[in-house]
Amino acid sequence: MDLSHRTVLIVGGTSGIGRELARRFAAAGSTVAVGGRNPQALAELAQEGFGTISIxxxxxxxxxxxxxxxxxxxxELDTVVTMPGLMLLEDLRDPAHYEAAATMIDTNLLGTIRVIDAFTPHLLHRGAGTFVTVTSGIAFLPFPPMPTYAASKAAVHAYSEALRAQLDGTGVAVVELVPPAVATAGQEKVNPHALPLDDFAAEAMDLLSQTPTPREILVKGVLMHRWAERDGTYDALVTQRSQALTMLPGRS
Structure with a gap:
């Protein structure tokens, strides 16, 4: 993907990974707009020169x-990055978790679908463009304290695969960005081994710039998640990650 002279919308890009990607697309020469719900963050991004939209x-x-x-x-919009990613802890022993689960599905999965549906006619009419969906290493290797987050991102992965197949031949590409734990917005507290944001963004943009663009953008730090089943490490890693259930209230 040529990262210069593109017109990019990043939905969910007011903080963390999305905000950094916005800066890097702009630095590469693209026109970038950012959509989100946080008025203060949108105002800050506008001060940086980005187009902003409340969504x-x-x-x-x-x-x-x-x-x-x-x-x-x-x-001339030609690239839509959709990355809603609400992440909440859940104790599945407590039925009260359902509200959190429903909220994450509505945001992470259905929110992604709503954005794609809104912009598909425009990209099809252009006959060229790219959707970038954002999933997670957790989609492929669950983190037990966050079951619905993992499920929602696994669903976005499957949806991205189907969307790519349905848009084949239209000129509209579908690229899936699969981050590992990245040190943003408290992730460093959950996982002290989270990948530094600058390192992740630099590697991800380098992969995006390849020709042809990979169907999945997999930085080195996420390969253990993506290929755990293939490599025979899945069960051991899930057991290891289950130790984090002590993060839940009342667990030890």
Missing amino acids: DVTDSACVEAARDAVLARYP
Whole structure:
């Protein structure tokens, strides 16, 4: 993918990985707009020179209105990065976890689908463009304290595969970005081995810039997650990661 002279929308890009990707796309020469719900973060990004758009991916009408606003300002939009990623701990022994589960599915999975649905007609009409979906290493190697987050990201992976097959031959590509734990927004507290954000972003952008663009953007730090079943390490790693269940209240 040529990272220069693209017109990119990053939905869910007001912090962490998304914000860093916005900066790196812009540094490569692309025009970048960022969508999200945090007014303060959007104002900060506007001060950096990014286009900004308020969007709540759990609200279909809001997503459609945001699409119309984006396309009015950026009719040449050719790249949509969709990365809603609400991450909550859940104790599956407590039925009260259901509310958190429903919220994550609505945000992470259905939010991704709403954004893709909103922009598919535009990219199909152009006959060229790229969707970048964002999943997680946890989609392939569960982290037991975050079961629905893992399930939602595994679902986005499967959806991305199907979307790619359905758009084959249209000129619209589907690329899946699969981050490991990255040291943003408290991740360093959950996982002291989280990959530094700069290292992740540099490697991810390097992979994105390859020709042809890989179907999955897999930095070295996520390979153990992605290929655990193939490599025969899955069961041992899940057992190891289950030790983190002590993070849940009342567990020890």
